[in-house]
Amino acid sequence: MIPAAFEYHRPKDMAGVLAVLEEHGDDARVMAGGHSLIPMMKLRMADVPHLIDLQDVGGLSDIDVQSDTIRIGALVTQHDIITNDALTAVAPILREAALQIADPQVRYMGTVGGNVANGDPGNDMPGLMQCLDASFTLVGPNGERTVAAREFYEAAYMTAREDDEVLTAVVIPVPSGGYAYEKQKRKIGDYATAAAAVQLIKQGDTCVHAAIAMTNLSDTPIFSEDAGAALIGTSLDDAALKAAVAAMLNDIDPTEDNRGPIAFKKHVAGVILRRAIERAWSRA
Amino acid sequence: MSKKMHIQINVNGKDQEFLAEPRELLIYTLRERLNITGPHIGCETSHCGACTVTIDGKSVKACTMFVAQASGKSITTIEGLGDPDNLHPLQSAFKEHHGLQCGYCTPGMITRASKLLEENPNPTEEEIRFGMAGNICRCTGYQNIVKSIQAAAAEMNAAQEAAE
Amino acid sequence: MKDELDNREERVANLKGMGCSRKRVEDARFTQGKGNYVDDIKLDGMLFGDFVRSPYAHARIKSINTEAALQVPGVLAVLTAADLAPLGLHWMPTLAGDKQMVLADGKVLFQGQEVAFVVAEDRYAAADGIEAVEVEYEELPVIVNPFESLKSDVVLREDLDPKAPGAHGPRKHHNHIFTWEAGDKETTQEVISNAEVVAEESMYYHRTHPCPLETCGCVASMDKVNGKLTLWGTFQAPHAIRTVVSLISGIEEHNIRVISPDIGGGFGNKVGAYPGYVCSVVASIVTGKPVKWIEDRMDNLMTTAFARDYHMTGKISATKEGKITGLHCQVVADHGGFDACADPTKFPAGFMNICTGSYDIPTAYLEVDGVYTNKAPGGVSYRCSFRVTEAVYFIERMIEVLAIKLNMDAAELRRINFIKKEQFPYKAALGWEYDSGDYHTAWDKALKTVDYEGLRKEQAERVEAFKRGETRKIMGIGLSFFTEIVGAGPVKNCDILGLGMFDSCEIRIHPTGSAIARLGTISQGQGHATTFAQILASEIGLPADSITIEEGDTDTAPYGLGTYGSRSTPVAGAATAMAGRKIRAKAQMIAAYLLEVHDNDVEFDVDRFVVKGAPERFKTMKEIAFAAYNQAIPGLEPGLEAVSYYDPPNMTYPFGAYVCVMDIDVDTGVPEIRRFYALDDCGTRINPMIIEGQVHGGLTEALAVALGQEIAYDDMGNVKTGTLMDFFLPTAWEVPNYETDFTVTPSPHHPIGAKGVGESPHVGGVPCFSNAVQDAFRPFGNTHTNMPHDHWRIWRTANELGLHS
Incomplete structure (x- = not known):
């Protein structure tokens, strides 16, 4: 498996990145860890005449935990997330999810930026970021703009990012309450058969906030507002759980693949979601 | 080109x-x-x-x-990682505990294990299995690989203690 | 006296002979990254070859244009069938008596088939050259189902005369390959139709792949000055490869040297001859330079050596009390586009006729039909003797199905039908003569160790708890009792391409009392360099550490048929012992001469010959070795060497008893292995550590096959499982710890009583894992469900049984 030849660029700053993007347009692609892109290039399913390696661009590798928000640079790896205690203290769902991505070696290289920017429906971070109501910082020739994770994904590998823009950071409002990231997969290294990200806030016996997103059950991650709404104001009794699951099943649109047919995926989606909600509630 | x-x-x-x-x-x-x-x-x-x-x-x-x-x-x-006169404890442990058969996965396996033990000198069996899950072996069924890594960890920790 | 005894024990220990867990001599190089695998070989001026492969499963080739590819910098040549045809090398014979295209000759028959071979200065140029070859295809109707194939008007193999018989007799249809029968058809049908109880089941043993971590590859180097061809490669049978290369290339066999270097796992994948080997040899002859070809993982999964793909229909009859009276097995075997199965010539369905298993079944009949489809050729024995995994899976499922029909415990049903210890040697209804066994002892030990009754009680309680809604996890107890048939085999009925399946060992004792022994086999991880030295140590009384074992170089090793089908220990191991005994016989004469007594007055004792009745008078083997080179002994040639070619009188029949305890989440279909107990009886145990390692490995491959590993095709013949994302190789995280155990029932006909073990755990493991899944659903009405038991298929079973409502 040998990729086609390409020109390699390793700019020192974002201006350099944007200059290459501007010069080569569609022919250029940015790469962080490369663990999604390189296999595609080796299989010659991705043609990248100009490859822009972001590793030398400064300011993209920090995890900055503030009182209200968390800013995660695009080059922060899954491994960085797993080992950052300050981050885990305020948003433990990130670590729980990151541990379920790929395998140890891939987590050293796989980045948050690559995971969310790529638009691969199999990636775990996009759904998680939708659950957390994160926003993505995009830098392009016209400066910086912010797009909500919940607005970012249009279709498989199609996002709100323009070809001449680079995703530089993810900004997450500090979550509160109970959380869970639940994922079913065939083995280590596999994408999800179904995965659910859930954040809940409990006051007394009542759920006052619920955010729910699922992964690999449509051509984009699915943030289901209705599923969350079905829980709010309830004490998460069986009826509320059933309603949340029904709402989610209404929003997803899985396709058949080697992981199984549609009926199976829908059923498992419901089971995984229910378990995620129950676990999040037990932690709320 | x-x-x-x-x-x-x-x-x-x-x-x-x-x-x-x-x-x-x-x-x-x-x-x-x-x-x-x-x-x-x-x-x-x-x-x-x-x-x-x-x-x-x-x-x-x-x-x-x-x-x-x-x-x-x-x-x-x-x-x-080591040389014939000064093997890494993992290299000796894999031989001692039959942690390899065809040997094809072994260099990657041992290299990964060395990093795992650096980050976690006292891993549980579960942590070893999770930490080694990026390395496939077709021969051993992993049981003796886990044993080898546990043995190397024990040896490295004992050596560390002796040095202190 | 005590001192002497201790001393003797010490001498025995010093040999590191049979029965001890000697550490492996191979490991020093492997743990230090100094193995020498074929892709590690680098020769001056070496070129790289790689294939243009068909994206279609069935298509006519309208044209191949290589012009643009030849313009790619670094590309030196592009070979097509048209280039090979004048040499007669565009097709090659298969091990199964069929022939296979080396490069597509007018059409392609499976996705990934080799169409053109690009030879370039490096891998990168070769890859670019492949992209630049223009092939025009005309798609043809695709057949991926053998039953449809037998009904279809579409002729897959246009090169064959549809009326002419094939290598194994008449063909019923243009897509039919052979019918192979064993047993008594009429009596079996009569017994079954008159039986008190009959259970029937159809099962599909899915297509999978051995997938060793190292793919197949070779380096061919034609030395035009000396007229010698050297071929390094991933060959499980280097000598057979040499003969095949000679026969198809016309190069005399003495001018061909085949070398199997270290091999990164084989499991059957590296038995066959592949187009890559032929093209590399041709390319080296054409260019005068060494040419390397290494498969990538997708090539490997898509083209070289699938396994299984058997559609099996069974009927088993019994008395009301559960005594089995007859077995009927009908198989439709999907062989893909060419019949390239790696079986002994007279056995186109391998040893599928071991399908009466461990049971005393008086009457049986087996019929196998081989069929062409638009899938890759292969049909190798993936970690088993020829088709034995299929046979054992079949009978171990039929037993379970019969137990359900009889409403009898499946462990008890096995027990009352086992061949009894005193019945060995046992002549089975389908022709084999089992050498030895003690099945009842093994079974009782296994059931007692796992507390079988306690497990059944727990399972019954779990069923009740599930029905009360207290749990969503059900519990399965998988049982399997297997008998393998390994060590092919007696030359009178086993050959490959006419080469009898003997094996060999040649020993040279050096003057200072160390030795080198060379064998016709080749280790792919089994540790031959360690264990064969142990056999010899016990036989000739020199320490295993002083014995080098060498395999895999046809210029130096004696001719042998290679390593697969668990034949190394039963055949080459026997040759080793026999050659050792020749050494010992000569050593006895030397010792007698040195001790000045008659030959019969000395006897062998661990590491020496002693004068009978005078143990203080002895000569050690080390002393004898030196004497062989420095004494002129009347009537004896100098030196101490021996060679043995061993033709085994029979196969060996290892057996074992396995139990798996599994929990299944009915809502997600996720199985969890709680316990796995494996008792293996491989006869005499040479190295317990290595045996245990083989069992762990074989069970893990069994787990993979049973729980998800498959080569799946869509209706267009596209391979859906071409990378390790989708082709299931379990990691450390998915694999349990295994409990191993053993009994010892030596083979009566083998010089050291050893039977072979490398494949047993796979053969017995697959039905055990599968039976655990099936058994979990049995209380809810399940009789049989096909493998692989991946999450969605387990979920589907639960769903169909109404466990989700």
Whole structure:
């Protein structure tokens, strides 16, 4: 498996990145860890005449935990997330999810930026970021703009990012309450058969906030507002759980693949979601 | 073919400089350019871990990195972990506990395990199985690999204590 | 006296002979990254070859244009069938008596088939050259189902005369390959139709792949000055490869040297001859330079050596009390586009006729029909003797199905039908003569160790708890009792391409009392260099550490048929012992001469010959070795060497008893292995550590096959499982710890009583894992469900049984 030849660029700053993007347009692609892109290039399913390696661009590798928000640079790896205690203290769902991505070696290289920017429906971070109501910082020739994770994904590998823009950071409002990231997969290294990200806030016996997103059950991650709404104001009794699951099943649109047919995926989606909600509630 | 680049890497303590196409995969650089054939090629899609090396303190699958990306970095392969007169405890433990059969996965397995023990000197069996899950072995069923890593950890910790 | 005894024990220990867990001599190089695998070989001026492969499963080739590819910098040549045809090398014979295209000759028959071979200065140029070859295809109707194939008007193999018989007799249809029968058809049908109880089941043993971590590859180097061809490669049978290369290339066999270097796992994948080997040899002859070809993982999964793909229909009859009276097995075997199965010539369905298993079944009949489809050729024995995994899976499922029909415990049903210890040697209804066994002892030990009754009680309680809604996890107890048939085999009925399946060992004792022994086999991880030295140590009384074992170089090793089908220990191991005994016989004469007594007055004792009745008078083997080179002994040639070619009188029949305890989440279909107990009886145990390692490995491959590993095709013949994302190789995280155990029932006909073990755990493991899944659903009405038991298929079973409502 040998990729086609390409020109390699390793700019020192974002201006350099944007200059290459501007010069080569569609022919250029940015790469962080490369663990999604390189296999595609080796299989010659991705043609990248100009490859822009972001590793030398400064300011993209920090995890900055503030009182209200968390800013995660695009080059922060899954491994960085797993080992950052300050981050885990305020948003433990990130670590729980990151541990379920790929395998140890891939987590050293796989980045948050690559995971969310790529638009691969199999990636775990996009759904998680939708659950957390994160926003993505995009830098392009016209400066910086912010797009909500919940607005970012249009279709498989199609996002709100323009070809001449680079995703530089993810900004997450500090979550509160109970959380869970639940994922079913065939083995280590596999994408999800179904995965659910859930954040809940409990006051007394009542759920006052619920955010729910699922992964690999449509051509984009699915943030289901209705599923969350079905829980709010309830004490998460069986009826509320059933309603949340029904709402989610209404929003997803899985396709058949080697992981199984549609009926199976829908059923498992419901089971995984229910378990995620129950676990999040037990932690709320 | 694209323009060749000037590449500078340090492998097992030795600086290497050469010109290479940027698409050259690091695993081929090591194996074919530098004749460091310990790391192997098993799947080419970053699933099997036979090509695992340590790059700037990270366990990395060298089949999924272009040499251009690696330029400027320090790389350790199985060849850099020990030598015949001074084996790494993992190298002895894998032999002692029959942690290998055909040997093809072994260099990547041991290289990964060395990093795992660096980060977690006292892993539980579960932590070993989870921490080694990026390396596939087709022969051993892993039971003796886990045993080997546990034994090496015990030996390294005992040596550490003795030194203190 | 005590001192002497201790001393003797010490001498025995010093040999590191049979029965001890000697550490492996191979490991020093492997743990230090100094193995020498074929892709590690680098020769001056070496070129790289790689294939243009068909994206279609069935298509006519309208044209191949290589012009643009030849313009790619670094590309030196592009070979097509048209280039090979004048040499007669565009087709090659298969091991199964069929022939296979080396490069597509007018059409392609499976996705990934080799169409053209690009030879270039490096891998990168070769890859670019492949992209630049223009092939015009005309798609043809695709057949991926053998039953449809037998009904279809579409002729897959246009090169064959549809009326002419094939290598194994008449063909019923243009897509039919052979019918192979064993047993008594009429009596079996009569017994079954008159039986008190009959259970029937159809099962599909899915297509999978051995997938060793190292793919197949070779380096061919034609030395035009000396007229010698050297071929390094991933060959499980280097000598057979040499003969095949000679026969098809016309190069005399003495001018061909085949070398199997270290091999990164084989499991059957590396038995066959592949187009890559032929093209590399041709390319080396054409260019005068060494040519390397190494498969990538997708090539490997898509083209070289699938396994299984058997559609099996069974009927088993019994009395009301459960005594089995007859077995009927009908198989439709999907062989893909060419019949390239790696079986002994007279056995186109391998040893599928071991399908009466461990049971005393008086009457049986087996019929196998081989069929062409638009899938890759292969049909190798993936970690088993020829088709034995299929046979054992079949009978171990039929037993379970019969137990359900009889409403009888499946462990008890096995027990009352086992061949009894005193019945050995046992002549089975389908022709084999089992050498030895003690099944009842093994079974009782297994059931007692796992507390079988306690497990059944727990399972019954779990069923009740599930029905009360207290749990969503059900519990399965998987049982399997297997008998393998390994060690092919007696030359009178086993050959490959006319080469009898003997094996060999040649020993040279050096003057200072160390030795080298060379064998016709080749290790792919089994540790031959360690264990064969142990056999010899016990036989000739020199320490195993002083014995080098060498395999895999046809210029130096004696001719042998290679390593697969668990034949190394039963055949080459026997040759080793026999050659050792020749050494010992000569050593006895030397010792007698040195001790000045009659030959019969000395006897062998661990590491020496002693004068009978005078143990203080002895000569050690080390002393004898030196004497062989420095004494002129009347009537004896100098030196101490021996060679043995061993033709085994029979196969060996290892057996074992396995139990798996599994929990299944009915809502997600996720199985969890709680316990796995494996008792293996491989006869005499040479190295317990290595045996245990083989069992762990074989069980893990069994787990993979049973729980998800498959080569799946869509209706267009596209391979859906071409990378390790989708082709299931379990990691350390998915694999349990195994409990291993053993009994010892030596083979009566084998010089050291050893039977072979490398494949048993796979053969017995697959039905055990599968039976655990099936058994979990049995209380809810399940009789049989096909493998692989991946999450969705387990979920589907639960769903169909109404467990989700």
